[in-house]
Amino acid sequence: MSIKGFLYHQYWRMATARLKRRLLKQSSPSKLERADWARSLALPTEFYLDCFRFFHQHLPLELQEHRAYFDQERRGFGEDAMHVMWFLLFQELKPASFLEIGVYRGQVVSLGGLLARLLGLSCSVQGISPFSPAGDAVSKYRQDLDYLEDTRAHFRHFSLPQPELLKAFSTDPKAVALIKSRSWDLIYIDGNHDYEVVCKDWAVCSASVKPGGVIVLDDAGLTSAYRPPLFATGGHPGPSRLAEEIDRNQFREIIQVGHNRAFQRIG
Ligand SMILES: C[S@@+](CC[C@H](N)C(=O)[O-])C[C@H]1O[C@@H](n2cnc3c(N)ncnc32)[C@H](O)[C@@H]1O
Incomplete structure (x- = not known):
């Protein structure tokens, strides 16, 4: 890292810590009810900060x-507030099936297992x-990991039952067949962020989620009113563009937490 890069990083770390301390001086609501979710769409930045405090x-x-564990050693992406979104979704939907496209090191699949156990x-x-x-086009990942074994090890760390894991790209025929093989309660799309690929993921998932089921699109906040604080990101162009193109006669947007936007299948 250059000296300029190093100094900027130090400045960013201090400014972020100061901002977080200031935000946490205010209280969040003690409950974020289903009725509050509409506020996440009207005032997404304010709602995100409530989730951070919550x-x-x-x-x-x-x-x-769980979040602290995945935040250590860069085991996971995401932000603290996203754990709140998953907590709210699991509480409300009580899913019997959860599919994640794009597992990385298992943060969100293991969170799903943990939430199921907790609830x-x-x-x-x-x-x-x-x-x-x-x-x-927008993401690079480290080369030196056995990602499958690493994910399984994290499940063991939390004493969770091992998940079903398919080693494939979401667009591979065997992955498409698996997605189509059942109707899902909850799907999380966070694999390849290129517009063409995320559109293919949406096409197959939107036909395979149950009526009333929900699809969460990661990194989709750039086309919304959400303005991320210093320690958060707005997302990527591909998923953000797709989020705007979703047919609102078939899917209703129900909650946004930062760059994560959730769509519920109508009928
Ligand atoms: C941003 S990471 C996912 C982070 C994960 N959701 C979490 O919260 O920890 C994206 C992951 O998708 C994987 N990926 C890339 N292309 C994919 C594809 N076509 N289908 C499924 N996964 C893909 C990447 O290798 C990476 O593991």
Whole structure:
């Protein structure tokens, strides 16, 4: 890293820590009810900051610790507030099936398992990912990991039942067949962020999610009113463009937490 880069990084770290301390001086609501979700669409930045505060002030400790574990050694992406979104979605939907496209090192699939255990749900957890460093136009991943074994090790760390994991790209015929093989309660699309690929993921998932089921699109905040604070990101162009193109007669947007936007299938 250049000296300029180093100094900028130090400045960013200090400014971020200061901002977080300032934000946490205010209280979040002690509950974020289903009725509050409409506010996430009207005032997404304000709602995101409430989720950030909720994470630190009210989220069950087990979930905070899960996030801290994946934040260590860069085991996962995402932001604290996203754990709150998954908590709210699992509480509300009580999914019996959860599919993630783009597993990386298992943060969100293991969070699904943990939430199911915490809420007393029976939920099958399925991941589809190349379990390799395969990236896209906006993402590069480290080369030196056995991603499949690493993901399984994280499940062991939390004493969770092992998930079903398919080692494939989401567009591979065997992945498409798996997605189409059942109707899902909850799907999370966070694989390849290129517009063409994320559109293909949406096409197959939107036909395979149950009526009333939900698809969460990651990195889709650039085309919304959301303005990320210093420690967050707005997303990428591909998923953000797709989010604007989703047919609102078939899917209703129900909650946005930062760059994550959730769409519920109508009818
Ligand atoms: C941003 S990471 C996912 C992070 C993960 N959701 C989490 O919260 O920790 C994207 C992952 O998708 C994988 N990926 C890339 N192309 C893919 C594709 N076509 N289908 C499925 N996964 C893909 C990448 O290798 C990487 O593991």
